[in-house]
Amino acid sequence: MENEYLIPSMKDVSFIYTVNSIIGVCIYPVGMSGVSCKHQEAVAIEFHITIFNFLPSLIPNNYMLYSYIALGKTVFIVLFFIDI
Numbered sequence: 001m002e003n004e005y006l007i008p009s010m011k012d013v014s015f016i017y018t019v020n021s022i023i024g025v026c027i028y029p030v031g032m033s034g035v036s037c038k039h040q041e042a043v044a045i046e047f048h049i050t051i052f053n054f055l056p057s058l059i060p061n062n063y064m065l066y067s068y069i070a071l072g073k074t075v076f077i078v079l080f081f082i083d084i
Helices: 038-047 060-071
Strands: 004-008 016-020
Touching: 004 038, 016 038
Parallel strands: none
Antiparallel strands: 004 016
């Protein structure tokens, strides 16, 4: 089905998680509620798509922006975000 991605489990490769990128859900228990999960992250990064409840970014400056939005605090040390 369009906009659905199959992600194999890392613990049991015979189990496949289904991620729907349009409605932002995954069959993983955390992802069923619409909360972002690691399977949605894998889809967003691998296929370079945006899932509305997951903000993919590999740039430390974007992590600084996201933390400011979430916490209302500014962290001026970019190195703090590099390992994320």
